Amino acid sequence: MRASFHRPRSTTASSPGGIGTARGSRWHVPWSLAALLVLPLPALATSTTFTFNVPLGFPTPKVPSDNPMSVEKVELGRLLFYDVRLSGNLMQSCASCHQQELGFTDGLERSVGSTGEVHPRNAMSLTNVAYAPTLTWASPILRDLENQAMVPMFGTEPVELGLEGREDELFARLQADGRYRRMFAEAYPEDDERITLANIVRAIGSFQRTLLSGNAPYDRFILGLDDDALSESAIRGGNLYFGERFECFHCHGGFNLSSSVTFEGQVFEEILFENNGLYNIDGMGGYPVPNRGLFDHTHVIEDMGRFKPPTLRNIEVTAPYMHDGTITTLEAAIDHYAAAGRTIPEGEPNAGDGSQNPFKNKLFIRGFTMTPQEKLDIIEFLKGLTDREFLANPRFSNPFDIACPGDCDYSSDITVDEIVISVNVAVGAASLAACVSLDENSDGEVDVAEIIGMVTRALGGCSGEVAALPAH
Amino acid sequence: MLEHSRGWILACSIGVCAILGSLAAAQTAPMCVGDADGDGEVTVDEIVVSVNNALQGCGLLPVTLQFQAMVGDEAFACGNSYDGIGTAGDRIFPADLRMYLSNVRLLTTMGTEVPLHLEQDRIWQFQDVVLLDFEDKKPPCGQGTVPVNTTVRGTVPPGDYSGIRFNVGVPFGLNHQNAATASSPLNLTAMFWNWQGGYKFLRFDEALDLVRVHLGSTGCEYGQPGRITSCARPNRSEVYLTNFDPSADTIVFDLATLLADSDIQANDPDTPPGCMSDPDDDDCDILLRNLGVNFSNGLPDPSRQTAFRIEKHAE
Numbered sequence: 118m119r120a121s122f123h124r125p126r127s128t129t130a131s132s133p134g135g136i137g138t139a140r141g142s143r144w145h146v147p148w149s150l151a152a153l154l155v156l157p158l159p160a161l162a163t164s165t166t167f168t169f170n171v172p173l174g175f176p177t178p179k180v181p182s183d184n185p186m187s188v189e190k191v192e193l194g195r196l197l198f199y200d201v202r203l204s205g206n207l208m209q210s211c212a213s214c215h216q217q218e219l220g221f222t223d224g225l226e227r228s229v230g231s232t233g234e235v236h237p238r239n240a241m242s243l244t245n246v247a248y249a250p251t252l253t254w255a256s257p258i259l260r261d262l263e264n265q266a267m268v269p270m271f272g273t274e275p276v277e278l279g280l281e282g283r284e285d286e287l288f289a290r291l292q293a294d295g296r297y298r299r300m301f302a303e304a305y306p307e308d309d310e311r312i313t314l315a316n317i318v319r320a321i322g323s324f325q326r327t328l329l330s331g332n333a334p335y336d337r338f339i340l341g342l343d344d345d346a347l348s349e350s351a352i353r354g355g356n357l358y359f360g361e362r363f364e365c366f367h368c369h370g371g372f373n374l375s376s377s378v379t380f381e382g383q384v385f386e387e388i389l390f391e392n393n394g395l396y397n398i399d400g401m402g403g404y405p406v407p408n409r410g411l412f413d414h415t416h417v418i419e420d421m422g423r424f425k426p427p428t429l430r431n432i433e434v435t436a437p438y439m440h441d442g443t444i445t446t447l448e449a450a451i452d453h454y455a456a457a458g459r460t461i462p463e464g465e466p467n468a469g470d471g472s473q474n475p476f477k478n479k480l481f482i483r484g485f486t487m488t489p490q491e492k493l494d495i496i497e498f499l500k501g502l503t504d505r506e507f508l509a510n511p512r513f514s515n516p517f518d519i520a521c522p523g524d525c526d527y528s529s530d531i532t533v534d535e536i537v538i539s540v541n542v543a544v545g546a547a548s549l550a551a552c553v554s555l556d557e558n559s560d561g562e563v564d565v566a567e568i569i570g571m572v573t574r575a576l577g578g579c580s581g582e583v584a585a586l587p588a589h
Numbered sequence: 590m591l592e593h594s595r596g597w598i599l600a601c602s603i604g605v606c607a608i609l610g611s612l613a614a615a616q617t618a619p620m621c622v623g624d625a626d627g628d629g630e631v632t633v634d635e636i637v638v639s640v641n642n643a644l645q646g647c648g649l650l651p652v653t654l655q656f657q658a659m660v661g662d663e664a665f666a667c668g669n670s671y672d673g674i675g676t677a678g679d680r681i682f683p684a685d686l687r688m689y690l691s692n693v694r695l696l697t698t699m700g701t702e703v704p705l706h707l708e709q710d711r712i713w714q715f716q717d718v719v720l721l722d723f724e725d726k727k728p729p730c731g732q733g734t735v736p737v738n739t740t741v742r743g744t745v746p747p748g749d750y751s752g753i754r755f756n757v758g759v760p761f762g763l764n765h766q767n768a769a770t771a772s773s774p775l776n777l778t779a780m781f782w783n784w785q786g787g788y789k790f791l792r793f794d795e796a797l798d799l800v801r802v803h804l805g806s807t808g809c810e811y812g813q814p815g816r817i818t819s820c821a822r823p824n825r826s827e828v829y830l831t832n833f834d835p836s837a838d839t840i841v842f843d844l845a846t847l848l849a850d851s852d853i854q855a856n857d858p859d860t861p862p863g864c865m866s867d868p869d870d871d872d873c874d875i876l877l878r879n880l881g882v883n884f885s886n887g888l889p890d891p892s893r894q895t896a897f898r899i900e901k902h903a904e
Binding site: 183256257258259260263264265267268270271272274280281282283284313314315318319406407414415416 | 731732733734767768769770776777778779781783784785786807808809810811815817821859860861865868869
């Protein structure tokens with residue numbers, strides 16, 4: 118436990134009624150406190166323990182031993198994730214291609230990097246990425262989020278964030294920002310040099326591990342919390358999904374409705390890449406370059422067209438689908454599997470009968486017939502995997518868009534507890550990660566003006582009139 | 590000491606020996622006698638040095654190997670263009686040229702390989718790896734760094750050396766480490782190759798993207814205990830040069846020779862320009878061969894290497 122805020126004992130005009138004062142009474146900032154705020158902040162000696170908000174029925178995510186979770190790292194990572202300073206030309210952040218409301222995808226067929234270069238692949242959802250043993254569509258070796266983050270940052274084929282060779286410039290950009298200086302110091306108090314590549318990717322990885330989604334109507338239904346969470350149609354669709362005619366669950370199963378998962382305590386890790394019959398451009402199972410799946414890595418012919426089956430959580434909002442975004446709707450995706458693969462007619466690019474791809478998973482992708490109602494039902498079920506709370510959770514949102522500075526718990530009002538937090542942050546007794554929005558001018562300090570503004574909002578309400586700051 | 594007419598003798602004067610000896614004693618005596626590099630253990634290499642010292646009566650000798658990047662007869666420089674490149678005689682504008690060398694060995698006139706122990710500056714040299722950096726960030730080399738490095742610095746026992754062997758590549762044990770926490774020179778993001786799980790061993794870029802050469806291990810496999818355990822194609826080149834006086838000669842890396850057998854305008858369809866070490870990119874065949882790698886299996890083949898050569902200096 119760290120020291121908590123103590124009310125100033127003897128100041129002039131201390132607030133009538135103290136901190137628990139009723140709304141409407143006037144708050145006077147004790148000026149001895151104001152004097153404190155100009156003193157250098159002592160770095161916190163310890164990090165704040167982070168507790169995963171693990172959805173009911175989910176295991177605990179696995180965390181790398183060299184990057185334990187902390188509140189400070191998660192909040193720092195969130196800022197970095199949304200910060201365009203992480204691109205060479207200041208045009209993009211991680212969030213440009215991983216947008217929360219789209220399940221951390223971008224809605225594009227194929228993503229576009231900061232310099233306009235089109236990526237060969239569709240942006241991967243970050244929903245429950247903490248449980249993913251492999252992270253990308255076709256790499257068997259990108260296993261941890263820290264390492265993976267360096268691919269979009271520094272990769273050149275294609276250029277994504279465009280930071281290759283510009284790491285010192287990146288460090289300088291962050292060093293110039295008082296808020297980052299403080300947050301790196303509080304996230305990595307034991308390090309002499311804080312703003313480093315290792316610490317940047319550790320923070321981003323820590324934030325990504327918090328992106329847990331397990332509160333869809335499907336979850337509330339199967340946990341018995343709400344028998345009405347899924348419609349009759351969706352329940353019928355669920356039976357198809359988990360049945361041996363549609364076979365969906367073989368590659369999209371388990372708590373994460375994904376191919377394979379990793380979690381704390383797991384002994385054996387299963388890695389799965391599958392060919393689902395999307396292409397067959399040469400009649401011999403070929404996929405178009407540069408999207409040949411696992412084959413591009415291993416050059417083993419049987420790996421042709423094998424891609425990672427993603428989680429189907431939030432699949433409703435992550436269109437278009439497949440590794441190259443060439444299936445535009447859920448309906449078309451169901452049709453694809455019903456046909457046991459996709460046939461692209463002669464004369465069109467990449468023509469061929471994917472259902473005859475020799476490397477396809479023939480056991481599970483063998484096609485099925487369905488009635489129009491069954492198609493509606495299974496899509497209704499898939500829509501029941503959409504976790505609206507996850508897609509709108511303010512803790513995963515852009516921290517540079519501050520709706521109500523000082524509303525640390527995103528409750529849309531400012532409470533006395535939050536005022537206590539603000540003073541603790543101001544005097545260095547709590548880390549800025551406790552309430553990033555307090556630091557409105559991002560100088561790394563919470564000053565008197567910011568506290569007064571916050572108190573004004575506490576009294577006047579976040580959404581209501583915000584009085585001008587009193588001169589002092 | 591044996592003397593050979595073909596060899597160049599690296600020896601030290603008595604005065605230098607005395608200084609080296611006393612330096613070594615001052616550093617190692619309190620810790621562990623015989624631990625020349627101060628790492629807390631006495632290795633076979635260090636015993637070899639001791640035996641050499643016993644036989645030849647002298648300590649390790651400092652050696653600075655000189656490298657130079659050329660394009661035919663012209664010195665490599667960012668901002669220059671070079672004509673007559675490749676089989677079609679094209680013009681290129683180099684935009685980067687860096688490479689990691691490792692496992693540097695001097696060869697005695699008897700053919701014995703003697704490891705060069707690299708000075709550990711942790712700037713250009715770390716453990717067994719050195720970065721040669723011929724670019725100076727001048728346009729179009731914008732992704733580079735201003736400092737350049739054209740030397741390899743280390744020590745060898747005194748001897749009669751007339752050849753050299755080295756790898757272009759990062760040794761396996763360092764290639765798949767966490768790049769984010771790596772020591773310089775393995776912390777340069779422009780040399781990262783995270784999507785392949787390692788580093789670019791050699792990087793040559795061209796401003797108009799006519800041709801690129803990125804050498805590195807491919808097809809790496811992930812195994813227990815949670816790391817890359819092997820690579821299908823290591824693509825670590827081996828270079829073997831003879832008639833080499835380490836104290837006077839320069840080792841030239843010649844881009845024109847590397848590209849001499851390629852038509853750089855003609856790209857294998859559906860592959861990137863030049864060679865990114867893709868086993869399916871037939872453009873790689875000649876380029877890897879000229880670097881000292883067998884394209885068909887990714888193993889070293891110094892016999893057909895042409896990009897490196899010795900340039901003699903008038904004495």
